[in-house]
Amino acid sequence: MLYGSSKAITEYMKKGDPYSKVNKVYSVNILYFNLGHGDDYIYYGSTKFVGIHKNDELRLNQSQQDVYKKSYVSEVYPEYYIIKVDEFDDIAKDTLDEWIYFLKNEDVKDSFTAKGLLEAKEKLDSMRLSPEDQASYKSFLEDLHYEASMLQTSKIEGRNEGRNEGRIEMKLEIAKSLKDINTPIETIIHATGLTKAEIEKL
Numbered sequence: 001m002l003y004g005s006s007k008a009i010t011e012y013m014k015k016g017d018p019y020s021k022v023n024k025v026y027s028v029n030i031l032y033f034n035l036g037h038g039d040d041y042i043y044y045g046s047t048k049f050v051g052i053h054k055n056d057e058l059r060l061n062q063s064q065q066d067v068y069k070k071s072y073v074s075e076v077y078p079e080y081y082i083i084k085v086d087e088f089d090d091i092a093k094d095t096l097d098e099w100i101y102f103l104k105n106e107d108v109k110d111s112f113t114a115k116g117l118l119e120a121k122e123k124l125d126s127m128r129l130s131p132e133d134q135a136s137y138k139s140f141l142e143d144l145h146y147e148a149s150m151l152q153t154s155k156i157e158g159r160n161e162g163r164n165e166g167r168i169e170m171k172l173e174i175a176k177s178l179k180d181i182n183t184p185i186e187t188i189i190h191a192t193g194l195t196k197a198e199i200e201k202l
Contacts, residue, residue: 001027005078020067025078030103032085041087041100047077176202 005027012023049058058073068076085104092098095114102108108121171192178188179202188199 001029001080001082005080009078022076024076027078027080028083029081030083030085034086035082035084038084041084041089042096043080043082043084045080045082046074048072048074172198172202175199 005025008025008027009022013021050056051058059071060068060073060076065071070076083100083103085100088097088100088104090101090105092101092109092112095112098108098112098114098117101112102117102120106124108117171194175188175192175194175198178192179185179199185196185199188194189196192199
């Protein structure tokens, strides 16, 4: 976990970047094996700096707070979550528990409301299909994308067609007004781009 979070920090730093560019890292570790000894199934850890004599937590000074948009030094350091899936008792008390239930049982209850959970279940269900059914499902999704694209394209084309019709109407109006005040046809053609036949019909 330490290596992974450190690697994430260094990989996103560009050469010559100031330390203020260090990204905040949240290390979420989903475990299907027993790590350490403890009765809970979710553990949280952070790096805090606490005074040995006065027991106060080290804060950033005002200029550092302006740069990092944080108050405490610990808020700059990575934070860690350990989720011990096998220790979960299958009783979902919140949306995080709903995700853990899904990770453990590969199932989603109808009462679950966690964001993105239904999409994850759909993806998992599609991965369980036979190769033939997976191909059919993929074809079905591609058809949906195609239909959505066609609908969007037809709307755009409809708007463009409407704009073109509006421009033509405006040109005809201008040409008619110029013709009514006996403007030479060559001038009207130059001003509107209409043909001589179109102007003569007005």
